[in-house]
Amino acid sequence: MNTLVPPSVAEQSEAEALFRFETAAPEPIRTALGMNATRIGGGVVLSMRNDPTRFWSKALGFGTTGPVTAELIHEVCDFYRAEGTPQAVLQIAPAFLPADWEAICESEGITAGSSWVKLVGTTEDVVARADALEMPPAGITVAPVEPDHAADWGTVLVRAFGMPEEHYAQLSASTATQPGWHPFAAWLDGEIVGTGTLHVHGDTAQMFAGAVLPHARNRGGQTALLAARARAARDLGCRFVVAETGTETPGTRNPSLHNMLRLGLQVAYERPNWNWQPLPEAA
Structure with missing residues (x-):
């Protein structure tokens, strides 16, 4: 792993950009796309309920202020359930995945998809x-x-x-x-x-x-x-x-x-x- 920039800094950089990109949208656009957002456990949780691209509902930036736990992920998923979000993507740096990640995924209905390069x-x-x-x-x-x-x-x-x-x-x-x-x-x-x-x-x-x-x-x-x-x-x-x-x-x-x-x-x-x-x- 390249340590030029700590994972915590790299993850927060992306999370803050995406949070500001979505939350600053004009209100008519937010309403039409069913947008909402919150901050949980040092990360950001973004929901776009009416998103045909299936791209913009994301949760990221976790592990920078505290550990990723089953309770944290449950709170994130509860937000999506309350929003009626049909699907979302959780993006967590490998360094911050907990030892019980497989069990958390099974409990919350999370599956592995494609990968990105940071x-x-x-x-x-x-x-x-x-x-x-x-x-x-x-x-x-x-x-x-x-x-x-x-x-x-x-x-x-x-x-x-x-x-x-x-x-x-x-x-x-x-x-x-x-x-x-x-x-x-x-x-x-x-x-x-x-x-x-x-x-x-x-x-x-x-x-x-x-x-x-x-x-x-x-x-x-x-x-x-x-x-x-x-x-x-x-x-x-x-x-x-x-x-x-x-x-x-x-x-x-x-x-x-x-x-x-x-x-x-x-x-x-x-x-x-x-x-x-x-x-x-x-x-």
Whole structure:
């Protein structure tokens, strides 16, 4: 395990970014998507009841202020049961899983799913790597998002991730003008074709929502978005950057992972996604 950034810091960085992304959504969007959130045991628990993507109901950031226990996980699942959440994902760093995790999973209806890779790097190293690369990428320019481009930026973000535009585009766009977020756009021939934003927590900068539309890929846009955000993190006084992406399974290649490694981020650990669904009520 890479110890450049402790798991507690890396997990809190992601948890705070996701908590702020969801809880700051405009009220009509929160109502339409059935959104609610709470903090439990040092972590954050996010529910989106009406989410066809099955992505946004997440519980993470646990193990940083106290141990992960059966009681803690039961409280998390109780929140989801009370919300009527059809499914959720628990994301817990392997270092914080308790010895009785298998029994907890069986009791609460939790099963193992796919895994993510947590990556960390020093801002200084990532910026140095970025400066050493041949820039700019072919036809792509990257710049901070101005308020009058926030709506387009939010639309591109959800399109790039394959999510519905209704509600989700406005949810994403709302963060582009909020304090604490530092959004960037990749442009090609006068249109936004890529997105990425940055959230600062302490001296750590969280990479968030980096993606490029299919027709603009393989031009270096994602790398340029990572580089621009790393430079912004440096200017904001951050010492570390944190990011996540999917693991590579046999026979697959994740370009996002290789772009991050190319810029000097290092794999800290792999973290399984633990899927929760309510157990059928006993007859």
